[in-house]
Amino acid sequence: MKHIWMIALSIAAAVLPAFAQDQDTVPYAMRPPALGDTYLPNLGDIMGATQLRHFKLWYAGEARNWELASYEVGQIEDGFFNAARLYRNIPVEKINMIDEPLMALDSAIKARDEARFASAFADLTATCNACHRAANVGFITMQIPISSPFSNQSFTPKAK
DSSP: OHHHHHHHHHHHHHHHHHHHSOOTTOOTTSOOOOBTTBOOOOHHHHHHHHHHHHHHHHHHHHTTOHHHHHHHHHHHHHHHHHHHHHOTTSOHHHHHTTHHHHHHHHHHHHHTOHHHHHHHHHHHHHHHHHHHHHTTOTTOOOOOOOSOSOTTOOOSOOOO
């Protein structure tokens, strides 16, 4: 057992200094320099994951799985936080424009209000598209999902 703890501590000692380095010089939309063996996602990877979260959020809301919907909102927030942290030259107002729709979604989810959820989700989707246009990638257009590529996940809430 002692051996496992020593290995874990050795790994932590090797990895933690990489996270402490200054991230202020990371250029917009370019992969940050590798920090040892630490994986740093490129902006496209972060946005691709956000697109999947957007999709799952919609289906969770449609199924009234408020626990899953809340989780997905948190994951989307984390993705935008990571984009802002890793890509410091993204104008802050572009990242902040998503705050209001996410807060409205969070409020609708907490209230378990389907109509407010649908409206807030439409606002989120429109905000994504506005940000894409502002970033000169308007050819990336989000929409409310119409079919599920996730046949391996049930969006129905678990009975308690």
